[in-house]
Amino acid sequence: MSHVISIIGAGSWGTALAIHLSKKGYQVYLWHRSEEFIKVLKYSRENKKYLPGVLLPENILLTSDLEECITRSNIVILAVPSQKIREISKRISFCLKPSQILVNVAKGIENDTLLRMSEVIYQEIPYNEVIVLSGPSHAEEVAKNIPTTVVVTGKNKETTELIQDIFLSPTFRVYTNPDIIGVELGGALKNVIALAAGVSDGLGYGDNSKAGLITRGIVEISRLGHAMGACVSTFAGLSGLGDLIVTCTSMHSRNRRAGIELGRGNKLENILKNIGMVVEGVATTSAAYQLAQKYDIEMPITSELYQVLYHNKNAKESVDTLMLRNKTNEMEQLTVPYYKNW
Ligand SMILES: NC(=O)C1=CN([C@@H]2O[C@H](COP(=O)(O)OP(=O)(O)OC[C@H]3O[C@@H](n4cnc5c(N)ncnc54)[C@H](O)[C@@H]3O)[C@@H](O)[C@H]2O)C=CC1
Ligand SMILES: O=C(CO)COP(=O)(O)O
Secondary structure, X not given: OOOEEEEEOOOHHHHHHHHHHHHOXXXXXXXXXXXXXXXXXXXXXXXXXXXXXXXXXXXXEEEOOHHHHHHHOOEEEEOOOHHHHHHHHHHHHOXXXXXXXXXXXXXXXXXXXXXXXHHHHXXXXXXXXXXXXXOOOOHHHHOOOOOEEEEEEEOOHHHHHHHHHHHOEOOEEEEEOOOHXXXXXXXHHHHHHHHHHXXXXXXXXXXXXXXHHHHHHHHHHHHHHHHOOOOHHHHHOHHHHHHHHHHHHOOOOHHHHHHHHHHOOOOHHHHHHHHOOOOHHHHXXXXXXXXXXXXXXXXXXXXXXXXXXHHOOOHHHHHHHHHOOOOOOOHHHOOOOOOOOO
């Protein structure tokens, strides 16, 4: 079947996915809210602000007319920052038919409600199916056909497999996973740990420190995820450990880069302005901190990062706090209760 796909949000991820899907031969609309921005894109065929150095294939239709592109497509990909997903869902809800499939690619937790992205979308658009795509996938590499692996999840197996087929290519391998909660939480919470890993780098700490943050990071993510109904093994998968590794180690990561600057002592406000793209981990740290309290889960890294971001705690003092916590047994801290009576 020939699909027509609208991508809502011409930032770095929306643009990379538009390039990927257009190369597969689909009719792709790429939408940006500013008419002026679209005019420049049409002229230059390059998204200089969000994804410089990559040409947009001619078969990508660039538009700022939301209603036009939505009504012409059967698949709609939401690629705006997570805190804007509700706003954009409200806007498109009026022109959607129930048969159109929504694919969310934003990674975050809504700050006011503490809801996952698919929950937010279902609240605004209850009659359409929502599929989530997540995993270790920096836009800069996907746009260059660098081998990438991701995961898709949704309530309905057939629709999830349809979206798997649509995205699948020799350089973009797509797995399915039925655990929506785990996939969404992994994708959102890894940004918190990536910010912390950046802070560690910015403070001049080393590879040992980062390996510790990644490993203990996935433990606290799994602990919260388990309490929220996720399957713990999902956190060992692409949307969990996979995305955590790439975001904590890649210089493409906006979260890691923001963390490095924080660790060097720069002000958050200036850092975000300089990066000029969304740094999801900032809002997600606050959401994760609140969720940890709500579910009474110990999340020491998240908690310290929250103090650094929102209460100006000195980053080095936070590392000391983490290192000087009460001694404990690694296994006791895991969500799977092996060795309970050891
Ligand atoms: N860049 C990447 O490599 C990847 C990003 N993601 C996720 O995709 C989501 C989007 O990220 P990026 O494209 O990287 O962000 P970005 O900052 O590069 O672009 C965001 C886009 O959303 C638009 N936008 C912002 N507020 C809006 C609003 N209220 N209404 C309409 N449009 C609005 C901006 O104009 C911009 O075009 C994030 O949740 C991110 O975590 C997921 C995987 C990879
Ligand atoms: O989610 C991503 C890669 O999988 C993108 O991470 P950043 O938002 O930190 O750039």
